[in-house]
Amino acid sequence: MFRTLIFFFIILISAQERLIGQENSIYIKAGLLYDSKENKLLKNKLVHIQDTKIISIGEFESLPKNSKAIDLTEYTVLPGLIDAHTHVLFSQDANEDFSEHSIQSLTMESDALRVLRGSKRAKSYLDQGITSIKDLGNSGLYLDVALRNAINEGTIEGPRIFASGPILAATGGQIYGVLPEHQNIIDSEYRIISSPEDAKNAVREHVNQNVDLIKICADNLPNKTFLTIDEIKAVVETAHSYNLKVTAHCVTNQSAWNAIEAGVDGIEHGFNLADSTITKMAEKRIYMVPTENSRDYMNTYVKLAGFEDTEWIDNYLNIMKDRLNKAIDKGVPVVAGSDNYTDIKVSRGESSSDMFRYYFEAGMKPLDILQSSTYISAFHLNKEDEIGYLQPQANADIIAVKGDIINDFISTIENVEFIMKDGKIYDQTTD
Ligand SMILES: [Zn+2]
CATH class of the missing domain: 2.30.40.10 (Urease, subunit C, domain 1)
Known part of the structure; x- marks a missing residue:
């Protein structure tokens, strides 16, 4: 009788498990x-x-x-699509100066307010089918990590965030025109690197705060400072020893060359890459994140910014298109990223999905754009087993x-x- 009971019990449990399954x-x-x-x-x-x-x-x-x-x-x-270059904790109006707005945000916007605003922007990516973002700095002291954790634990809804923490940069970071006695303000937005030894410490600090990747500014234009090859090498070697990828903001060709020499995994923007630099990226399988916008977006932007002159847009887009197609022809892996942080009067997610339109206008084929926004993006983050591929x-x-x-x-x-x-x-x- 007892055995029968046990047997019956087991059947009941397994049936229930099946039902739950x-x-x-x-x-x-x-x-x-x-x-x-x-x-x-x-x-x-x-x-x-x-x-x-x-x-x-x-x-x-x-x-x-x-x-x-x-x-x-x-x-x-x-x-789910991936935007590999976002700044959800930062927003400026089209007619605002980046540096002035950064100082204003750092001195007049509390962390609490900044994260609450950022959480709304983050959520808007989901509406566009962008279920993962790489958030690359301009996010205070690890507010991106806090936002990621809040989403992961289910406190708020939002995309999967891969957070870089503060950008590692040379003196002054990207915030220009700040007096020497106020440079400490910049330390709450950037991790300023003073030597190769310091670069190692900076990476370890980031590891200690549980970042998902490291972002550096190889150059700081319009600030004239830049990281040396030795400093970037120290960043890369330390980051790789913790299995973290390093991606580099590069506006000039020289800074991209330095970053590539030092062994970074990816180049963000790469607006001014020489052919030889593009060739080297292809050889070393270093990815590029082209962060331009569509013609429609640019027209909206210049109107909001109040620019009178719009003739430069065509010229700019043509140069960017040439550089993108050269990279594709040479075999550089292209990873899709928007870098949209200007308020163009639509949601941040909607504004960021303009990248699909831009890549299409620049001549990329639809499936190639999708692959850049899914598998290739996940692969270069070492996450292709988890996201970007069904x-x-x-x-x-x-x-x-x-x-x-x-x-x-x-x-x-x-x-x-x-x-x-x-x-x-x-x-x-x-x-
Ligand atoms: Zn950016």
Whole structure:
């Protein structure tokens, strides 16, 4: 009798476990599914999600009997998109000076207010299907890390954040025109490096505060200071010893060359790269994050900034387009990033998704743009097993767009109708 009871009990428990398992299971029928590793679209795939992870990707027929699936047969299903260059804790108006606004923010905006504002900006990325962001500084003393933690623990909703902490930079950082007696203000926004030894300490401080990657300013224009090759080398060697990637803000060609010599993993902006620098990046598989904007965005920006002269826009965009295409032709890995921190009177997420339009205008093919915003981006962060690629054991960060992604890219990528992050459906306006 006792044995029978135990037996009955075990059956009951396992049945309950099965039930719980099923309750936490979600199936998605994808009419088209983007394979970001192979860079191609697959037809009619069934995605099985359990809790926060993807369990399997199979055929429609593998849907268990009596199970219901979310019907996305009319949609293209993609990994959640990644913006690899954001500043969610910083915002300025188009007509404001960056340096003056930075000082104002550091002296008149409390950390509490700054994080609350930043959390609203962060959340707006989810609406665009951008489920992960690399937030690269201008975020006070580790406010990006705090925001990341609040999102990860579920206190607030937002994208997965990879936080850099304060940018490592040479004297003055990027804040120009500050008197010597007030340079200490800059220490609450940048980690100023004074030597290779100090550079090692700076990385260790960042490791101690649990950053996800290291961002440096290889040059500080319009401040004239820059990090030396030895300082950058010390940063890279220390960061790599902790398995952290190093990405470098570079405006000048010289600073990009220095950063590459020192072994950084990626170059942000790279506005003025010489052909030889681009070749070296391709050889060393150093990625580039081109952070330009579309023509529409630029027109809005100059209007808000009150610039009279708009003729430079075409010239600027053409030079940038040439440099991007040269990099692609030579085989430099391109990682998508917006760097949008100016208030152009739409949400930050919406403003940042302008990067898709820009890359398209610059001649990139739709699937290549998607790969730069998913697999390639995740790969260069060592996170391709977790994000940016729909595969078993990856985080269930899944979005769906309606439209023809190949032939009508812009309106389709801007038409995100299904958003899931960590297995949780964030917004579903399908039907
Ligand atoms: Zn930036």
